[in-house]
Amino acid sequence: MFGESYSLFRILGFEIRANVTWLFLALLITWSLAAGFFPFVYPDLAPTTYWSMALVGMLGLFFSLLFHELSHSVVARAYGLPVGGITLFLFGGVAEMTAEPKEPKVEFWMAIAGPIASVVLGVAFYGVAVTMEGLGVPDHIAGVARYLGFINFLLAAFNMVPGFPLDGGRVLRAALWHWKGDVVWATLWASRMGQGFGLLLVALGVVSFLGGNFIGGMWWILIGLFVRAAAAAGYKQLLTQQALKGKTVRRFMTTDPVTVPPETTVEQFVEEYLYRHDYDVFPVVRDGRLLGCASLRQAKAVPREEWRQTRVSDVCQDCGDVNTVDVDEDAGEALNRMQQNENGRLMVTEGPRLVGMLVLKDFLRYLQIRGELEKA
Ligand SMILES: [Zn+2]
Known part of the structure; x- marks a missing residue:
């Protein structure tokens, strides 16, 4: 602070x-x-x-x-x-x-x-x-x-x-x-x-x-x-x-997140994902399994002339605890973690599978609506 x-x-x-x-x-x-x-x-x-x-x-x-x-x-x-x-x-x-x-x-x-x-x-x-x-x-x-x-x-x-x-x-x-x-x-x-x-x-x-x-x-x-x-x-x-209280991540996640197939080239990743969406980090998924996370930082690390030949699967990294959350985890816990990673999003997993995305905006909307209803 x-x-x-x-x-x-x-x-x-x-x-x-x-x-x-x-x-x-x-x-x-x-x-x-x-x-x-x-x-x-x-x-x-x-x-x-x-x-x-x-x-x-x-x-x-x-x-x-x-x-x-x-x-x-x-x-x-x-x-x-x-x-x-x-x-x-x-x-x-x-x-x-x-x-x-x-x-x-x-x-x-x-x-x-x-x-x-x-x-x-x-x-x-x-x-x-x-x-x-x-x-x-x-x-x-x-x-x-x-x-x-x-x-x-x-x-x-x-x-x-x-x-x-x-x-x-x-x-x-x-x-x-x-x-x-x-x-x-x-x-x-x-x-x-x-x-x-x-x-x-x-x-x-x-x-x-x-x-x-x-x-x-x-x-x-x-x-x-x-x-x-x-x-x-x-x-x-x-x-x-x-x-x-008593609510899990499942209640708040969106179930159709934007995912990147592993064979996508870095050039496509930049053009079709980074430029088109508001986020810096994307899940790389094959057949529903979360392989890792691709980000702006990793794309920048690849020299521009190699963007066409390099695939996202070659550069993506483990998403890490700060970017992932289990689907049955406590929602309050998830909110705490989201405020720590600062990008306002968490990949929701169930075992090795990516099942959704948790977005700070959705949380805040829920809390706001709840607040309005309680005032009435
Ligand atoms: Zn004191």
Whole structure:
């Protein structure tokens, strides 16, 4: 969603990634600590001292975000939910869950684990600060630990705001879900609270901006917009999952896909398939059996003067898991996979045979019609 992410290391079996936008946050934090916060609280120190303190502060924040997300991930895994990894990005961290909890109790413990971890870490940092001061360590060094203690309490407090997708919003959703037994209704209200909170942040950001705090104001406006969008998306995603529940790929596929016979030459493939249709990847089929996939990329790899002699069967490749789906697979699963391969199509197979094609457009049309009917 925010461009490229880089894998940093693995911890407790989770892959830790940093998005390119995290670099921006790291620089902003370091700069505002070195040039603003620390000089204000501890005046008359050398600039190099401020920058060292800021660097430690930034690394401490990195550790704090990681600790928070790790606690979500560990609890999720303990309940058997798959966790993709942890990514740090512009607005903090996110533990990537590829499945939603099936009952409110699991949701509650998964969500509350993060703020609890942050409070524990906050107390630990304060403990370190107080111990340092007791041992006669200079004020400004203990001050970094004190700052990190404060940051962890702030993280816990912000995340406990009862609006989805924040942790507090998930706790609220779990409570409403437990109370009424209706996950859609619970998500709707948690999402509305989240959207409201997002708007509130935007409003506070605007006031702050107009008051002359340009960077701080912009920052709150950005976070507010992000929370608002994520809150709305969370609800939509749940509706989609509910609508597709219990349905398989068979229900949505088209059964007469455009296929390429293996003896087609590359020249014919380009003229009669690539130019005429809207897609980049085509199934190569003989007697109903899927032999492989032919694509624009493979055609381009053949020198133009060889297009007449080369057959598609010579250049086509295995379609791979990202482009194929079994006819009896769960439709929601297929939709997830389709959003990953980015061409909006999947070849539907039954054993070695190609039985159809799954197109994103058809899914969206189904969901849209269903949505219209439910509104009525
Ligand atoms: Zn959290």
